[in-house]
Amino acid sequence: SVPSAILSALSAAARGGVLFKGGTALETLAAVKSFAFDKTGTLTTGKAEVTGLAAPGMEEGAFLALFAGLEAQSEHPIAGAIRRAAEARGVTVVPAEAVRALPSEGIVAGDGAAPLWAGNRRMLARMGVEAVPDGIEALADGAETVVWLGRGHRVLGAVTVADRPRESSAAGLAALRTGGVSRIAMMTGDRRAVAERIGRDLGLAPEEIHADLLPGGKVDLVAGLASAGRVAFVGDGVNDAAALARADVGIAMGVGGSEVALQTADVALLSEDMTRLAEAHRLARRTAGVIR
Ligand code: ADP
Numbered sequence: 001s002v003p004s005a006i007l008s009a010l011s012a013a014a015r016g017g018v019l020f021k022g023g024t025a026l027e028t029l030a031a032v033k034s035f036a037f038d039k040t041g042t043l044t045t046g047k048a049e050v051t052g053l054a055a056p057g058m059e060e061g062a063f064l065a066l067f068a069g070l071e072a073q074s075e076h077p078i079a080g081a082i083r084r085a086a087e088a089r090g091v092t093v094v095p096a097e098a099v100r101a102l103p104s105e106g107i108v109a110g111d112g113a114a115p116l117w118a119g120n121r122r123m124l125a126r127m128g129v130e131a132v133p134d135g136i137e138a139l140a141d142g143a144e145t146v147v148w149l150g151r152g153h154r155v156l157g158a159v160t161v162a163d164r165p166r167e168s169s170a171a172g173l174a175a176l177r178t179g180g181v182s183r184i185a186m187m188t189g190d191r192r193a194v195a196e197r198i199g200r201d202l203g204l205a206p207e208e209i210h211a212d213l214l215p216g217g218k219v220d221l222v223a224g225l226a227s228a229g230r231v232a233f234v235g236d237g238v239n240d241a242a243a244l245a246r247a248d249v250g251i252a253m254g255v256g257g258s259e260v261a262l263q264t265a266d267v268a269l270l271s272e273d274m275t276r277l278a279e280a281h282r283l284a285r286r287t288a289g290v291i292r
């Protein structure tokens with residue numbers, strides 16, 4: 001049977017919006033020395049917004065209709081931003097068919113010779129894009145996430161998408177450090193310029209900011225951290241389910257996170273307040289007798 005000290009800690013954590021799937025998860029969290037965080041939808045709100053658009057030779061509404069149709073079924077925060085931008089302009093969106101996601105890269109509709117696709121630089125390379133039309137490249141110069149839309153080898157246009165850190169993220173990370181966590185890393189599939197801007201905002205050390213990752217890259221980094229002690233991974237499950245599973249403690253965002261992540265994680269964070277996570281870590285340590 002579960003000792004009563006653990007039971008009462010589990011229920012106290014639950015009242016704070018941190019749901020442990022059992023006493024073992026609580027005990028393991030007490031021993032965690034490193035925390036790895038996904039960026040998009042975890043340290044950031046995941047409520048991204050389209051902030052810029054360039055589609056030379058195409059009417060803006062038609063461009064957004066095509067883009068939103070491709071992103072119609074995707075659960076990625078970027079897809080939500082594109083759909084909302086289309087909706088705000090009142091364009092009619094027809095969902096694309098036979099869409100498949102390439103994790104941390106983008107999405108493609110169909111498998112014909114010139115499929116419609118959207119994604120990042122990695123996707124441009126996959127599609128054999130040789131040149132980007134004038135007037136779009138400038139969009140990519142800033143420190144924002146750039147999402148390209150194209151057909152076959154051709155780029156049709158691009159949008160910039162901005163997401164911001166959750167209000168509680170910086171305080172949550174600081175509280176984890178105060179609570180004895182020695183390493184805090186951020187792992188993202190997004191580009192370096194964006195990762196560095198957001199990581200700096202949150203007070204992360206430059207060497208703890210990891211960008212341009214594929215899902216497997218997150219797993220490898222978690223495994224690397226695990227060689228120095230127990231590691232927790234906090235993610236929303238979009239392109240990071242494998243890292244959640246690899247960590248000693250997988251912590252899934254319950255709000256806006258994916259269903260699968262919630263099922264496989266050891267802990268569900270039902271609050272959007274990141275300081276609750278630090279409180280749960282502290283509670284776990286106190287219960288385990290690591291601290292008083
Ligand atoms: P993070 O690790 O920060 O949560 P992801 O790994 O989910 O980010 O995504 C990394 C990048 O892959 C995005 O910044 C985007 O460029 C591209 N991408 C992923 N999913 C999509 C999508 N549905 N549409 C367009 N681009 C996408």
Ligand code: MG
Binds near residue numbers: 038041240
């Ligand atoms: Mg994410």
